[in-house]
Amino acid sequence: MSTAGTSESSRIDGQSQLGVGATLRRGFQLSPELKVGLWLTVGLALVATVGRVVIPFVVQQATDNGIQAEGGPDVGFVLTAIGIAAGVVLVTSLAQYAVNVRLFRAAESGLATLRLKAFRHIHDLSVLTQSTERRGALVSRVTSDVDTISMFVQFGGLMLLVSSAQIVLATILMVVYSPVLAAVVYLCLFPLVLLVRRLQPVLGRSYGAVRERVGDLLGAISEAIVGATTIRAYGVEDRTATRIDGAIEAHRRSAIGAQVRSVMAFASGQTFAGVTTAVVLVVGTVLASRGDLTLGELLAFLFLVNLFTQPVLMATEIFTEMQNAVAGWRRVIGVIDTPADVADPGADGVVLDRGPITIDFEGVWFAYPGGEPVLRDVDLRIEPHTRVAVVGQTGSGKTTLAKLLTRLMDPSDGAVRLDGTDLREVSFASLRQRVVLVPQEGFLFDDDLAGNIRFARPEATDEELALAITELGLDSWVDGLPHGLATQVGQRGESLSAGERQLVAIARAYLADPDLLVLDEATSAVDPATEVRVQRALEGLTTGRTSVAIAHRLSTAEAADLVVVVDAGRIVELGPHRELVGQGGVYARMHRSWAAQQSSG
């Protein structure tokens, strides 16, 4: 399989381009829990709403026909009414409680699922795609962006349904009382609908901007936290503070801006409600004076108008909240819908048997997105049981080669084959078991030493762990640590020295026991004596195993079966150390300079 052209790697979408409706649909689809038992919740909410409408009605009855009954207050009637009202209050409260709890449960379950999906998908994205966004901003996609949605899914969506129901109910009653006045109300409503429709996209954009500012903010803060040492060392606290302040200010502005727009939406709703009342009273008075309406009917109608405008106002609020939620959703969906371009073939994937491994690079080209080719027409065959050293100048493409070899990236052109199978067809589970990379910049978790070494094989027993450490000759180091294997390594492993971190990364890969071990300058910070010791141990253990080591210290190349010399993206020399030294080419020069450094002592 060979694709032409440069590699097209996807970028993480700032936010998905879906419309509001499509975003909501997709959102609900991603969080199926939101729909579970929804109808019962709606039913209960309707009960609560009816209760809220009935209570003032009963109270009104009690005053009109009880207290103000002709011929003195009717105590019995009032008490009955109070009893009924109290009963309704109880039912309403219970229904409301049930609604609240059900909504909270559905919302939080749904959002937890959404968080998980986004998190998992971010890990499924290729390393190149991941690096198109700052880590802090990625964190915001699974934290605050999701939190933004919660308000809406907890109350908003349901209130929208209930409000609609109330609007329908009020409309029917209004029409029954006075079709003319009902028409007047709807006429007043019309401009509001137009206005809200115009405001919606504006609000959507504003809230979208807020979400992006939050991402920027977290990115800037995270840089200051992770880069604390550098910032101290160069005394650039002030400059960093300025950068952070910029992000804080941008967020403040956009948040206030969005909120002001939402206030305008609300205020227009309020204006509508007020104007409607005024117009209804004016028109109603005219009708009443002509005898088309009694005074009682007019006053009752005013009550209905209130019943009608309340949910309309509520709806404008919810639409605003919805735009906020949609902005959060779009960011989360944006990341979930970013295609994972270095994807696991999954169930169709080939599962390879374990054992000695053969690697073939066939006409491999690679270019980073938007850049010149970094690897050009690389052909390389690595036989089983070979120890390969890859050397070359900085920036020549060694790490790129290693990443293609372990399928962290796919070639732009050509193919990498493992035992004859294109890497793109090998299932990830099988691939990661057989091939392990120790990257140039390793990463340790905030855990103890044992936990970190076990990372790739949590099921390894204590004996296996101890054996691996002994075999690598690291036992004296581990024993020298204050708490041995239980030593906490701190954040990113920062409580260890740089060399110690590399030792842990090697032990981790070693315990994983792959068929092909790829070491990308894995011992660059380790002292020479320890390096030689670890190297020997690995050598002894890697006989039988295939290994590829990238190193600037040419001691590694001296010990290898095959030396691959990369220069400006091409393999320029290939062969055993002694042969290449004899050729007097690039490698011979490099080695001379290395040897000169060594012997000058």
Place this chain on the structure above:
Amino acid sequence: MSAPASSAPVPRPVADRAVLRRGLRVIWGGMRAQRRPVSVAVAGSVLWAAATVGTAGAIGWLTAEVVEPAVGARRIEAAGLWTIFGVLVAVLVVNVTGVILRRVYATIAGFNLQADYRQRVTRQYLRLPLSWHHAHPSGQLLSNAHADVEATWQVFNPLPMAIGVIFMLVIAGTMMVLVDPLLAVLGLLVFPGLFAANLVFQRVMSPRITRAQQLRAEVAEVAHESFEAGLVVKAMGREDQETERFRAKTYELRDALILVGRTRGVFEPVIEAIPTLGTLAVLGVGTWQVSRGDLEAADVVQMAYLFSILAFPVRALGWVLAEIPRSVVGHDRVQHVLQAQGGMAYGSAALTRVSPASSRLAGVTYAHAGEERPTIRGVSLDIPSGGTVALVGPTGSGKSTLANLTLRLVDADTGSVRLDGVEARDLARGQLPASAALVAQQTFMFDDTVRGNITLGEDSDDEAVWESLRIAQADEFVRSLPAGLDTVIGERGGTLSGGQRQRIALARSVWRRPRLLVLDDATSAVDPSVEQAILTGLREARGGMTVLVVAYRLATILLADEVVYLEHGAVVDQGTHGELLGRCRGYADLVQAYSREAAERAAVTRQEEGS
């Protein structure tokens, strides 16, 4: 993969009885800090409250004065209609103005406070010592600066409305008392009821909110760490395992939030029901009084009406009360950062010399926070002005720690660290970085352009930047970048190769023309020939520099006038390379490891060929 041991003590749930009081104090503090917007918002809220009460009054008045006569007379003048419309619109204008002022300025106050506290929190991050940073997970700090600050000040959204509601309650309360004191007292009993309900609520809610907010931070922590580890996770195929780790925390957060929701779920209907029940009580007692002839029926009706218009606004009061525990918890978590002690103290001394700096460490001992064994044990080191000292020692022997001590990135526990003879602690802030530069072992790049990463925001002509790039052997590849010096290199310099990053970091230091340059294994990712070129360039440019270099490679060590050999945090020997080679076993073993290895290998090969 969580490590409770290393995360910081988290603020305990506050004593519940105090929550309301403390919450009010937080709110009061915020109101004072944002006096102007809060005043406007409160004024708006009062307008709104007055207009809300006024609307009901206006409709009543219009009905009595205009509508009823018109219906009675079976005709209406245009003037009458204009009166209706005019009065209602006037009230409406007041109402809408009030709403806009209230909500806009409440928003402004709330977000100003958030921005202000974010600034304070991040200032702390920049001020606090590195040991503090070590003790706090990045994700937690991120959460403190974002989610916790937000939680603290979210209460400002409903706050002005609640204040307006209080105003309404005062109006309504006064009117009730005027109508009938007995009924009013009965009605106002509602408020102690609300208060009691709220107290119970706060008590139950506080620990739950505390936990939820803590879990929010933990979720952010796991996500941050996991995304930072992205490459390793992928390279080892541990996506499932990481997802499981995230799932566990996410589900804990979910359950905690559901618990919070359950509590709110009880509270809200109760808060809503209490005023209604009050209305019913007033009606009952009122009817009884009317039947006894103590009261007019109309008075009871008016009383009931006053109650009914209060029902909704009282809920707004409930919202503020419901926000208070969250606000207090967020505030506590933020204060935990703001009140952290131990920032570095600075003196007022200045470095005035222009010649290469001299550096002197005497009897320095240092133990990392939480460690019993000191990492550096009684080290004395003398780097004369213009000299080059190489620091050599096995992995983990304390070289980086010593380099950091020299530049006062950390303070020694005992002993003295001097620069140009001045005690480092006595130097004014910014003096040390202005004279000395460190190329750290682990390079850190900002998400900025190449130029920005070198000048770190200071003004510079490009010539000086190119010059430092040349010394660092980075000019060639920077020139080939798409936008040269203006190329953005991505977070942590992700679009560069390891050696390229290291060279930019080197150029960053060289550009500063420091009088003391500390190189901590700064060429480990560079190939030998480039390293040679860099060292030569440094040697030429070195005229004005004192250099402390941590190195393993002989070529580097040989540049030094003196070599200091370190083991287990103590100086074992020092002298020239030749001297040490002759008399220090550990040193010889270390620096000759490669050549010995090569020799042994050659011997083995010869044997193989011989046999």
